[in-house]
Amino acid sequence: MKTVFSYVRPYKWPIAIALFLMLIELSVELVQPLIIAKIIDDGIMKGDQSVIWTWGGVMMLMAFVAFLSGATNSFFASHASQSFAFDVRSALFKQVQQFTVATFTKFPTAGLITRLTSDVTMVQNVLFMSLRIMLRAPLLVLGSVIMAFIVNAYLAMFLVIGAPFLIIFLYIMVKKGVSYFALVQVRLDRVNRVLQENLQAVRLVKAYLRGTFESSRFEKVSNLLKMDTVKALRIMEIILPLLLLVMNISLLAVLWFGAREIQSNNAQIGELVAIVNYAMRMTGAFSMFAFIIMAFARAKASAERMEEVLLVNEGLERDDESGKMHGIIKGEINFKNVTFSYPNTPEPVLQNISFDVKSGEKLAIMGATGAGKSTLMQLIPRFFEVTSGSITVDGKDVKNWPLDQLRQAIGLVPQQSLLFTGSIYQNLAWGKVEASTDELQQAAKQAQIHSSVEQFAKGYDTRVGQKGVNLSGGQKQRLSIARALVRKPEILLLDDSTSALDVKTEASLWEALDKEEATMLVVTQKIRTAKGADRVLLLDNGRIAAYGSHQELIETSDLYRQIAESQQEQEVPSHAPDVN
Numbered sequence: 001m002k003t004v005f006s007y008v009r010p011y012k013w014p015i016a017i018a019l020f021l022m023l024i025e026l027s028v029e030l031v032q033p034l035i036i037a038k039i040i041d042d043g044i045m046k047g048d049q050s051v052i053w054t055w056g057g058v059m060m061l062m063a064f065v066a067f068l069s070g071a072t073n074s075f076f077a078s079h080a081s082q083s084f085a086f087d088v089r090s091a092l093f094k095q096v097q098q099f100t101v102a103t104f105t106k107f108p109t110a111g112l113i114t115r116l117t118s119d120v121t122m123v124q125n126v127l128f129m130s131l132r133i134m135l136r137a138p139l140l141v142l143g144s145v146i147m148a149f150i151v152n153a154y155l156a157m158f159l160v161i162g163a164p165f166l167i168i169f170l171y172i173m174v175k176k177g178v179s180y181f182a183l184v185q186v187r188l189d190r191v192n193r194v195l196q197e198n199l200q201a202v203r204l205v206k207a208y209l210r211g212t213f214e215s216s217r218f219e220k221v222s223n224l225l226k227m228d229t230v231k232a233l234r235i236m237e238i239i240l241p242l243l244l245l246v247m248n249i250s251l252l253a254v255l256w257f258g259a260r261e262i263q264s265n266n267a268q269i270g271e272l273v274a275i276v277n278y279a280m281r282m283t284g285a286f287s288m289f290a291f292i293i294m295a296f297a298r299a300k301a302s303a304e305r306m307e308e309v310l311l312v313n314e315g316l317e318r319d320d321e322s323g324k325m326h327g328i329i330k331g332e333i334n335f336k337n338v339t340f341s342y343p344n345t346p347e348p349v350l351q352n353i354s355f356d357v358k359s360g361e362k363l364a365i366m367g368a369t370g371a372g373k374s375t376l377m378q379l380i381p382r383f384f385e386v387t388s389g390s391i392t393v394d395g396k397d398v399k400n401w402p403l404d405q406l407r408q409a410i411g412l413v414p415q416q417s418l419l420f421t422g423s424i425y426q427n428l429a430w431g432k433v434e435a436s437t438d439e440l441q442q443a444a445k446q447a448q449i450h451s452s453v454e455q456f457a458k459g460y461d462t463r464v465g466q467k468g469v470n471l472s473g474g475q476k477q478r479l480s481i482a483r484a485l486v487r488k489p490e491i492l493l494l495d496d497s498t499s500a501l502d503v504k505t506e507a508s509l510w511e512a513l514d515k516e517e518a519t520m521l522v523v524t525q526k527i528r529t530a531k532g533a534d535r536v537l538l539l540d541n542g543r544i545a546a547y548g549s550h551q552e553l554i555e556t557s558d559l560y561r562q563i564a565e566s567q568q569e570q571e572v573p574s575h576a577p578d579v580n
């Protein structure tokens with residue numbers, strides 16, 4: 001909680017002003033019964049009109065001051081709470097940006113979204129309400145007791161007789177409330193996750209006619225959220241009437257003993273009215289307690305969830321050399337006895353992998369699905385650290401290159417083409433913000449997408465929908481390649497990025513890419529692509545099955561030869577009509 005509350009500190013002055021104004025409002029509220037008592041005892045009972053007019057005027061004036069204080073308090077309270085929420089949300093976002101890829105597996109996406117939205121809003125609301133009304137309720141109870149003792153100590157005693165019960169009830173409410181509401185937020189995470197998965201796979205859901213199944217899946221998690229929220233609220237619903245019961249018994253005692261005191265001339269009617277007034281205000285404040293405690297319990301649970309993210313320390317990308325440059329990266333890559341296991345998975349996915357790729361060379365990586373090809377690629381930009389062995393770029397361990405410089409030198413085209421909402425221009429410039437129009441178009445030409453883009457009505461200004469929904473698979477792949485090429489990377493990592501291209505386009509693409517000076521690592525299933533590489537690395541179940549030029553592997557590797565032969569049979573005869 002300390003970390004989250006440190007974000008409140010910059011707003012200590014607006015908070016102090018808001019609290020001060022709230023105290024003015026509270027003082028007015030506490031003094032009012034005293035004035036009413038005075039009007040009754042010295043004005044009405046004695047028939048003195050001037051007392052009624054004078055103190056009535058004072059009451060009006062005080063009400064006006066309370067109104068002004070309340071309005072100004074709202075201004076400062078919303079400034080402080082909104083600014084706090086903005087700061088903490090930004091801090092959470094920055095922290096998440098620094099997560100290693102491995103840390104993301106510990107914090108599922110839907111959970112992170114809830115933490116950055118619903119959880120932050122929850123704490124923000126409680127901060128606002130605390131400055132507006134929440135702190136007023138306990139202070140009103142305390143102030144009423146003190147004022148009641150000033151008016152008539154004997155009668156006031158009956159107001160505090162139930163205090164031990166009240167404290168016990170409140171304690172139970174807080175304790176149970178926090179744990180129940182923590183569970184409610186977890187349920188909300190689940191609802192978000194199911195919703196997110198469903199929306200992302202909307203076409204699949206329709207194609208597989210899984211709408212009913214998905215609806216029932218959503219209903220199930222939504223129902224769990226409902227049941228746990230009801231459970232959390234129930235504790236409040238039981239305790240609130242108990243609180244009010246204790247207060248009403250106290251009130252009855254005050255009326256009973258008050259009447260006797262008036263009869264025996266030990267108290268005046270105005271005093272009794274004042275104490276009853278304080279008792280009523282206390283009851284009102286207590287009835288707000290359920291709501292306040294519920295909100296606090298919820299905010300505490302939310303603050304703890306935000307704190308979990310803010311306190312991640314081990315799972316952050318560490319780069320002591322951040323912002324520095326260590327010479328120029330030429331792009332020579334060397335794997336030496338690299339073994340790698342994913343976090344939480346003991347079995348290694350890659351074992352004893354060694355190979356060299358000289359600067360400007362092209363290495364084709366082949367192997368069955370799940371052989372570890374994508375994993376191998378991801379180790380170069382350090383999405384994960386090797387378990388043992390080493391990876392060097394230009395002879396220097398990747399761990400020793402400044403992370404920014406290393407990644408700046410890499411153009412990564414992942415297996416799944418991910419595009420962002422925005423124009424085609426914006427998507428290409430994502431690879432290099434300062435790229436000129438010429439550079440962007442040059443990259444698009446190399447990636448064989450320029451002419452397709454030109455055919456769109458709005459050309460490069462065509463808007464790409466979320467994740468590129470309005471583009472074909474092949475268009476997305478080529479745009480992803482262009483985005484990487486814009487960077488003019490020294491190392492180009494292509495993870496099966498041409499699978500959706502037709503033979504002719506793919507051939508033109510490779511022809512254009514071969515003119516690039518970049519070192520290329522190309523995951524491919526196609527012998528045709530491997531043939532054009534300087535060397536081929538054939539993976540089998542995380543181990544190297546064969547390594548050498550295409551010709552060498554044809555001669556030495558049975559597995560490679562089998563793949564080549566199987567693909568030869570499927571090759572399109574050269575006289576076949578051009579499908580394009």
Ligand SMILES: Nc1ncnc2c1ncn2[C@@H]1O[C@H](COP(=O)(O)OP(=O)(O)OP(=O)(O)O)[C@@H](O)[C@H]1O
Binds near residue numbers: 343370373
């Ligand atoms: N984040 C992860 N956590 C744990 N295991 C993983 C993770 N990602 C992949 N794996 C496992 O690592 C192995 C290699 O996966 P990888 O994606 O590298 O294979 P691949 O050769 O690229 O396969 P494909 O050709 O199907 O893309 C698989 O057995 C996979 O289940």
